[in-house]
Amino acid sequence: MAVVRCVQCMSVSREGYRIHAEPIGYPEAGVICGMPGCERPGLVWMRGREAMEYVQGSKTCFPLNAGKRPAKILVKLSE
Numbered sequence: 050m051a052v053v054r055c056v057q058c059m060s061v062s063r064e065g066y067r068i069h070a071e072p073i074g075y076p077e078a079g080v081i082c083g084m085p086g087c088e089r090p091g092l093v094w095m096r097g098r099e100a101m102e103y104v105q106g107s108k109t110c111f112p113l114n115a116g117k118r119p120a121k122i123l124v125k126l127s128e
């Protein structure tokens with residue numbers, strides 16, 4: 050599942066996430082980095098199959114890693 054992290058936090062703990070996408074409306078949309086204490090605008094980071102589907106342009110809606118019934122977020126198309 051995708052996670053939301055700002056660039057600074059993700060540069061510290063990559064956790065295998067190499068591909069990122071901008072949420073629709075980024076950076077004004079109010080999607081905030083998931084690290085405790087951080088309030089910077091977040092990018093959507095993905096890995097594995099989701100990253101592949103995003104790069105291929107077939108997926109732009111991602112569930113977020115946030116508990117049993119995660120929210121989903123739309124991202125801008127892969128360039």
Ligand SMILES: [Zn+2]
Pocket residue numbers: 054055056057058059082083084087088089
């Ligand atoms: Zn952050």
